[in-house]
Amino acid sequence: MDTLLTLIVLSLYVVPSLCFTSFVFGDSLVDAGNNDYLFTLSKADSPPYGIDFKPSGGQPTGRFTNGRTIADIVGQALGAKTFPPPYLAPNTQAEAILRGMNYASGAAGILDKTGFLFIGRIPLGEQVKYFEQNRNFMVNAMGENGTREFLKKAIFSLTIGSNDILNYVQPSIPFVGNDKVLPTAFLDSMISNLTLQLKRLHELGARKVVVVGIGPLGCIPFVRALHLLPKGKCSGEVNAFIQRYNEKLKERLNRLNQEMGPESIFVFANSYDVFMKIIANYRQFGFENADEPCCGGYFPPFVCFKSRDSNTSTSFLCDDRSKYVFWDAYHPAEAANLIIAKQLVDGDESSSFPINIRKLYDYNVNSK
Secondary structure, three states, X not given: OHHHHHHHHHHHHHOHHHOOOEEEEEOOOOOOOHHHHOOEOOOOXXXXXXXXXXXXXXXXXXXXXXXXXXXXXXXXXXXXXXXXXXXXOOOOOOOHHHHEEEOOOOOOOOOOOOOHHHEOOOOHHHHHHHHHHXXXXXXXXXXXXXXXXXXXXXXXXXXXXXXXXXXXXXXXXXXXXXXXXXXXXXXXXXXXHHHHHHHHHHHOOOOEEEEXXXXXXXXOHHHHHHOOOOOOOOOHHHHHHHXXXXXXXXXXXXXXXXXXXXXXXXXXXXXXXXXXXXXXXXXOOOOOEEEEEOEOOOOOOOOOOOOOOOOOOOOOEOOOHHHEXXXXXXXXXXXXXXXXXXXXXXXXXXXXXXXXXXXXXXXXXXXX
């Protein structure tokens, strides 16, 4: 291990311009396999998940889509040659210094209790604690000053909050004690908890931070089915609730930029508007279906599963995955992820504010 660490640290000094490093926090939209190592009902470890993920030869990796996630694609657009490994995978500590790390977990939320019905998941606060453990490892390898210099160039991304919203808007489950607070109080609790974790990451050395807003969940197949909506219709109530959250989030990030800038930048990634444009104009983007999931069907239980045994039933799978906006009832297909990622990386201020992700990556941070 000592030899490996020495080689990694040397490589950072020899080719620093070639080292793209990202630390990914979030939920199933960017999970790269952490839930494979948990006892949980939220897993993507069986076919056809990963069917278009070339590095695995089309085998499942724990990603909740057919191919790459938005975080994967953003990393590649900025020069990454490999993907940050899932934190819970064995023997990944040293890799955090070279490739970064993925802490995201399916069913996780900003609030600790979110997703409890799925049993295992890693809430955002726990993900940040895992990063702190990685950081301690870096300090042992590079020293405190070396670690701070290294981290100020890395991209930190947080794609989380969808499960908090979904848990809130779903009908209450009897006998579970799921008494709901008022909508404004709930959104404020999400923002305050997220702010707490953002400030903690800043204390630990994060200087380039992307916070992805929540997308239009009122348009995903699961919510459409839950509200018995016809094709082409989204839940206006759910989407309006999300827009209220996103406005609060953008305001909070602006405040953090005023408080902590210019040595730190918090970017608001407006996934809501980017994704709504795809849904509203899906044929112009080359899609043929923006209502139904490619895998698992439009009605409960929304199971996306392909049996390895030909005698066992298999869920519906579309013929051309590139023509569907949604992979399953909850997640975009890789084809949609590609469009979203491109907009967030190179788009104007309507997509990413105050600067896009490429400009954030190129930004020269003079951290304190």
